Amino acid sequence: MSTHETPYFLAEPYTEVTVLEAPEVPTVVSTFTDHPMAEMAAAFDSTFTALFPALEAQGIQPVGPAFALHTRMPADTVDMEVGLPVDRAPADQLTSASGLALRPSRLPAGRIAIVSHLGSFDGLGAAWGSFMHEVSAAGHEPALPFWEIYVTEPRPDMDPATLRTDLVTLLG
Numbered sequence: 001m002s003t004h005e006t007p008y009f010l011a012e013p014y015t016e017v018t019v020l021e022a023p024e025v026p027t028v029v030s031t032f033t034d035h036p037m038a039e040m041a042a043a044f045d046s047t048f049t050a051l052f053p054a055l056e057a058q059g060i061q062p063v064g065p066a067f068a069l070h071t072r073m074p075a076d077t078v079d080m081e082v083g084l085p086v087d088r089a090p091a092d093q094l095t096s097a098s099g100l101a102l103r104p105s106r107l108p109a110g111r112i113a114i115v116s117h118l119g120s121f122d123g124l125g126a127a128w129g130s131f132m133h134e135v136s137a138a139g140h141e142p143a144l145p146f147w148e149i150y151v152t153e154p155r156p157d158m159d160p161a162t163l164r165t166d167l168v169t170l171l172g
Contacts, residue, residue, distance in 0.1 A: 007025070007064060008112075013166075017114070026086055027067075028055060028090065029105045030081070030100055030103075031081050032080050048082075051083065051096070060086050062087075067084070067148060067149045068148050111170070113135045114168045117164070118161075122160075124167075132169070142170075143169065148165050149166040
């Protein structure tokens with residue numbers, strides 16, 4: 001990817017399943033293991049409350065929207081990283097003022113499939129089912145990890161129908 005190309009996580013909405021070669025992207029994340037699905041909002045809130053001040057203190061700049069990268073298929077609990085793509089990864093783990101551990105990680109390089117979900121978070125389960133079906137029907141094999149990119153930053157006064165979440169899976 002040249003420096004003049006728009007990164008896949010900043011491109012226009014993907015109205016159909018699209019296969020791309022993605023570069024590795026440095027990130028800073030908080031890691032959650034066996035985290036209850038019912039408490040996902042708390043994971044996001046604690047991460048982003050801590051993350052922005054910690055990055056600023058290190059002079060590290062976010063370069064794209066927030067994401068959640070899943071390292072296993074969710075059930076009642078999830079294993080995930082919640083964070084931001086950054087201009088450079090810190091050399092070591094950061095500890096926020098609240099004591100939350102933030103560590104360098106990455107969005108993986110490789111062949112990915114991506115599609116944009118336009119609408120509320122309530123529709124994500126159905127969107128994932130449709131996306132994975134389309135990926136498989138096109139002859140591709142979805143692989144772990146998979147991730148959601150929260151392109152539209154949620155605000156209390158926004159219309160949930162205007163949210164854009166990109167769904168991404170690595171291809172095996």
